[in-house]
Amino acid sequence: MRRSLIIATAAVALLAIGSKGAAQPGSRHARIGMLCSALCTGGNYPAFFDELRKLGWAEGSTLTVDRRPAEGRYEVLPDLAAHLVRSRPDLIVAISPPVARAAKNATSQVPIVFLYVADPVGVGLVESLARPGGNVTGVATFVPGAFLSKTLQVVRDLLPTARRVSALINPTNEVAMRLFAIEAPAAGSQLGFQIDPIEVRTAGEVPAGVQAAKEAGAEVLVVMGDPMFHLPPTRVPALASAAGLPAIYLPRVLVQAGGLMSYSPDFDEIATRGANYVDRVLRGTPPAALPVEQPAKYQLVINLGTAKALGLTVPPTLLARADEVIE
Numbered sequence: 001m002r003r004s005l006i007i008a009t010a011a012v013a014l015l016a017i018g019s020k021g022a023a024q025p026g027s028r029h030a031r032i033g034m035l036c037s038a039l040c041t042g043g044n045y046p047a048f049f050d051e052l053r054k055l056g057w058a059e060g061s062t063l064t065v066d067r068r069p070a071e072g073r074y075e076v077l078p079d080l081a082a083h084l085v086r087s088r089p090d091l092i093v094a095i096s097p098p099v100a101r102a103a104k105n106a107t108s109q110v111p112i113v114f115l116y117v118a119d120p121v122g123v124g125l126v127e128s129l130a131r132p133g134g135n136v137t138g139v140a141t142f143v144p145g146a147f148l149s150k151t152l153q154v155v156r157d158l159l160p161t162a163r164r165v166s167a168l169i170n171p172t173n174e175v176a177m178r179l180f181a182i183e184a185p186a187a188g189s190q191l192g193f194q195i196d197p198i199e200v201r202t203a204g205e206v207p208a209g210v211q212a213a214k215e216a217g218a219e220v221l222v223v224m225g226d227p228m229f230h231l232p233p234t235r236v237p238a239l240a241s242a243a244g245l246p247a248i249y250l251p252r253v254l255v256q257a258g259g260l261m262s263y264s265p266d267f268d269e270i271a272t273r274g275a276n277y278v279d280r281v282l283r284g285t286p287p288a289a290l291p292v293e294q295p296a297k298y299q300l301v302i303n304l305g306t307a308k309a310l311g312l313t314v315p316p317t318l319l320a321r322a323d324e325v326i327e
Contacts, residue, residue, distance in 0.1 A: 028062070030064070030090045031064040031065075031066065032063065032064075032089055032091045032093055033065075033067075033068065033084040033087065033089040033093070034068065034092075035068050035080060036095040036096070037077075039069045040068070040069045044268050048275050051276065066089060068081075068084050077099060082106050091278060092110055092111070092113070095115050096227065097120075097173070101124075101125065103136075104135075110135065111136075111281045114136065115138055116270060117175070119179065123175055129291060131288070132290070132292055137291070139270045139277065140292055140293065141265050152188075154263050157315060158261070158314060159220060159312075163193060163194060164220075165193045165194065166196050166222070167195055167222045168213065168223045169224040170226040176226055180197060198212050206236065214244070220245065223236055224250075230253070233253045237259035241258065246307075248262065250264045251267065255326060259303060260310065263299070265298055266297040277290060299323040300322045300323055304326065
C-alpha cells in the first residue's frame with residue numbers, strides 16, 4: 001500500500017510539472033540583442049514583438065531586449081556588434097544586410113537571426129537557403145531573380161509609353177548593387193526601359209540625386225531599398241513630388257508619407273516569421289538546422305492623391321491588383 005501511494009504521488013507531481021511547463025512555454029527568462037541599421041523601434045517591430053508575446057516571450061517578464069541602433073551610420077556597426085556580443089545575449093536579431101554581416105563578423109558562437117536581408121547567400125551570410133550552416137539563419141526579403149522586373153512591370157502598367165528610368169541607389173549597399181547588376185539589364189530589355197543608376201552615398205546627397213535624375217530626363221524614379229532613403233519617410237517622396245517625378249519605393253510607409261507607389265514583400269509577415277525563428281532558437285534549435293525562409297506574399301500600395309497631383313490616371317486594372325489604395 002505504501003509503495004503504491006508513493007508511485008501515485010510521484011505520478012501526480014510529474015503531471016503537475018509537465019502541465020506547468022506546457023502552460024508557460026516561455027517561463028524561463030531570455031535576453032536578446034537587437035542590432036539595427038536605423039532605429040530599433042517603430043515600423044514593423046510591433047508585429048515582431050506581438051508574435052513573440054504569443055509565443056511566450058514578453059519583454060519585461062520573460063524577455064529582456066538590448067537595443068543597439070546604428071541610426072544610419074554603418075561605420076559604427078562593428079563596434080555596436082562587438083559590444084553586444086560581449087554582453088553575452090542568448091541570441092542576436094540583426095536587421096538588414098550590413099547589420100547581419102557585422103553581427104556574423106563579431107561572433108561565430110552567439111546564434112543570429114536576421115530579418116529584411118535580400119540574397120543572404122550572395123552576400124555570404126549563409127551557405128545555402130536550405131542549409132545555412134554556422135550560427136546564422138533568418139527570413140530573406142527576396143533573392144535575385146525577377147523582383148526588379150516585377151517592380152518595373154508595375155511602372156510599365158502605369159506609364160505605358162515611358163522609356164527613361166533612373167534608379168536611386170546607395171553604392172555602399174552591396175545587396176542593392178548586386179540586385180541591380182543582376183536584374184536591371186534583363187528587366188530593361190524585357191520591358192523597354194533605359195535604366196540609369198544614380199548613386200547616392202550619404203543622406204545629404206539625396207536631394208542632388210533626385211535632381212540629377214530629373215536632369216537626366218528620367219520619366220520615373222525607382223528608389224532601391226536602403227535605410228538612407230527610408231528615414232525620414234517623407235524626404236524622398238517630397239523631393240520626387242517637387243521634381244514632378246513619379247516614383248516607386250520598397251516600403252509602404254513611404255507611400256503613406258506621400259510617395260506614389262510601393263512594391264514589396266509583406267514586411268509585417270517577415271517580422272512575424274522572424275519571431276518564430278527567435279522562439280525556436282531560444283528553445284534549443286540550432287540556426288544551422290533552420291532553413292532560410294523566403295516571403296510568399298508581396299504587396300502593391302498606390303497613393304491616388306499623389307497620382308492626381310502628378311497628373312496621372314491609374315488604370316483600373318492596376319488599382320484592382322493593389323493590396324492597398326490610399327485616397
